[in-house]
Amino acid sequence: MKIRILDLLEETMADGPGFRTSIYCAGCAHHCPGCHNPQSWDFHGGREVSVDELLEVVKADEFADVTFSGGDPLYQVEAFTELARRIKEETGKNIWCYTGFTYEEILSDPKMSRILPYIDTLVDGPFIQELRDPDLHFRGSSNQRLIHLTPQEEEAIPGTVFVTPFK
Ligand code: SF4
Numbered sequence: 642m643k644i645r646i647l648d649l650l651e652e653t654m655a656d657g658p659g660f661r662t663s664i665y666c667a668g669c670a671h672h673c674p675g676c677h678n679p680q681s682w683d684f685h686g687g688r689e690v691s692v693d694e695l696l697e698v699v700k701a702d703e704f705a706d707v708t709f710s711g712g713d714p715l716y717q718v719e720a721f722t723e724l725a726r727r728i729k730e731e732t733g734k735n736i737w738c739y740t741g742f743t744y745e746e747i748l749s750d751p752k753m754s755r756i757l758p759y760i761d762t763l764v765d766g767p768f769i770q771e772l773r774d775p776d777l778h779f780r781g782s783s784n785q786r787l788i789h790l791t792p793q794e795e796e797a798i799p800g801t802v803f804v805t806p807f808k
Pocket residue numbers: 669670671672673676677678679681711712713740741742766767768
């Protein structure tokens with residue numbers, strides 16, 4: 642199984658707490674006005690990398706957690722679900738996932754919702770220019786939520802929404 646990616650950053654601190662391996666995938670159809678990265682919209686951009694290769698990169702850094710970003714990872718949800726499942730089964734790493742879909746949209750979609758049991762924190766919803774706030778932590782506009790899907794030991798980041806675990 643393959644994922645089309647634009648970039649792979651190791652030891653970044655921009656996409657969640659602590660050091661993280663961030664996988665930026667290609668393709669997004671949300672087309673939010675003011676998107677910080679419109680070059681990521683092309684579903685044919687970047688290059689294809691196998692889930693196995695990505696897993697090796699993730700496992701190579703013993704201490705870094707993982708972030709899925711884009712583009713929007715949920716347009717390649719089957720492959721990202723496979724990657725997330727294997728990260729959880731083979732490492733103790735925490736996974737953050739950015740998406741332009743809302744949590745409620747994901748929950749009501751049988752295919753997309755299959756990734757949720759493997760995600761610790763979902764950063765959800767489209768970027769809305771009118772709600773842009775540079776003081777927000779790890780997100781661009783105030784409609785976007787940091788949804789903790791699993792119990793978190795670290796101190797909650799301001800704006801965090803906790804949901805009852807459903808798994
Ligand atoms: S969901 Fe993210 S990547 Fe997609 S258009 Fe909106 S801001 Fe850009």
